[in-house]
Amino acid sequence: xxxxxKPILNVSKLVKRFxxxxxxxxxxxxxxxxxxxxxxxxxxxxxxxxxxxxxxxYAPDGGEVAFDGQQIGGIASHRLVHRGINRTFQVPKPFxxxxxxxxxxxxxxxxxxxxxPPAINELLEQYRLAEFAERPxxxxxxxxxxxxxxTRALATRPRLLLLDELAAGLNxxxxxxxAGHIKALAASGVAIIVVEHLMGFIEHITxxxxxxxxxxxxxxxxxxxxxxxPQVIEVFLGGEHAx
Ligand SMILES: Nc1ncnc2c1ncn2[C@@H]1O[C@H](COP(=O)(O)OP(=O)(O)OP(=O)(O)O)[C@@H](O)[C@H]1O
Ligand SMILES: [Mg+2]
Numbered sequence: 469x470x471x472x473x474k475p476i477l478n479v480s481k482l483v484k485r486f487x488x489x490x491x492x493x494x495x496x497x498x499x500x501x502x503x504x505x506x507x508x509x510x511x512x513x514x515x516x517x518x519x520x521x522x523x524x525x526y527a528p529d530g531g532e533v534a535f536d537g538q539q540i541g542g543i544a545s546h547r548l549v550h551r552g553i554n555r556t557f558q559v560p561k562p563f564x565x566x567x568x569x570x571x572x573x574x575x576x577x578x579x580x581x582x583x584x585p586p587a588i589n590e591l592l593e594q595y596r597l598a599e600f601a602e603r604p605x606x607x608x609x610x611x612x613x614x615x616x617x618x619t620r621a622l623a624t625r626p627r628l629l630l631l632d633e634l635a636a637g638l639n640x641x642x643x644x645x646x647a648g649h650i651k652a653l654a655a656s657g658v659a660i661i662v663v664e665h666l667m668g669f670i671e672h673i674t675x676x677x678x679x680x681x682x683x684x685x686x687x688x689x690x691x692x693x694x695x696x697x698p699q700v701i702e703v704f705l706g707g708e709h710a711x
Contacts, residue, residue: 473500476536476659477522477628483530484517484683491517493683494531501627504650504660506670506691509680510703515663516558518680519630522661523555524548535628549578552627556634558663560617562605568592568616569601572623579624591619594649611637628659635669647673667691679703 475498484492492514499505507515520526522533527542534540540548548554562571569588576585592598595615600608605616614634621629631650635643643666650673654660664670670677671691679687679694681703687694694700 473502475500477661478534479518479522479531480534481531482518482521482528482533484514484521484526485529490683492521492528492531495680495683495685496531497678497685497688499628499659499661501657501659502654503676504654504662504674506674506677507661507663507680508665508667508670508677508691508694513680513703514683515680516632517683519555519632519661519663522628523553523630546578549624549626550580552580552625553630554621554624554626554628555630556614556617556621556632558632558636560610560613562608562613562616562620564606565604567602568597568605568608571605571616572619575620575623583625585623585625588623591622595619611642622653626658628661629653630661630663632663633665634662635664635666643669667695 478498480496482492482495483490495514495518507518509515521528524543524545524547532539532541535551535553563574566574569592572588572591579585592601595618597612597615597619600612605613608616618634635646638646647669650660650662662670662674674691676689677691677694678685679700686703687697687700
């Protein structure tokens with residue numbers, strides 16, 4: 469599907485506060501089926517908070533989140549999984565004492581009703597976890613835990629997939645490999661939001677980026693154009709380096 473397709477997610481003037489602090493301060497953007505949208509910005513700019521609100525971990529304090537034309541702001545994560553939204557975590561937290569296969573089975577049991585789940589063995593093979601299938605998740609290294617987190621999300625057949633720093637810690641060959649998988653998922657019609665600090669990776673896989681600063685959008689468009697914007701340069705490099 470082309471990125472010009474009708475948006476599946478529309479975020480409008482989203483606000484999330486922690487006490488008096490605005491982690492999201494009027495954020496608006498959309499993503500369409502088949503599109504890979506990058507969400508970039510400095511540490512603490514609100515990227516994870518945006519994913520947490522969209523995926524139902526936090527209720528918004530203002531604004532709207534519309535998925536498939538329906539308001540979903542404040543609906544709990546497990547219900548949103550049934551509707552077709554799932555995510556990975558910046559710091560994955562698999563059930564450490566369960567095996568890799570059992571972790572995926574748990575996710576499968578939460579999946580979308582009426583939709584055939586993907587085969588577990590296929591997921592394990594695709595994400596290079598087959599040899600660890602019967603081992604406890606605690607034996608995986610952090611990159612493998614991220615892959616388990618992704619397979620857990622994919623087991624529920626998301627239509628909107630939110631990836632929070634999935635590629636951090638991967639080597640260049642692994643980055644190419646996972647980029648191929650993310651692009652293939654988008655080509656199958658999944659809408660994908662990618663949060664990542666690795667700009668080469670973002671440039672390679674995204675159709676478009678939103679640059680966040682202090683919970684607000686400061687740029688929307690291609691990454692190649694974003695890096696020429698003085699405001700974006702200032703936010704990433706600090707004022708004194710931007711000249
Ligand atoms: N549960 C929370 N309670 C209080 N403050 C929070 C909470 N979650 C996030 N924040 C604050 O909100 C701001 C945005 O955090 P967030 O994790 O969304 O940033 P981020 O863009 O994902 O950063 P990073 O690139 O470091 O992951 C930060 O100042 C953070 O300390
Ligand atoms: Mg984060």
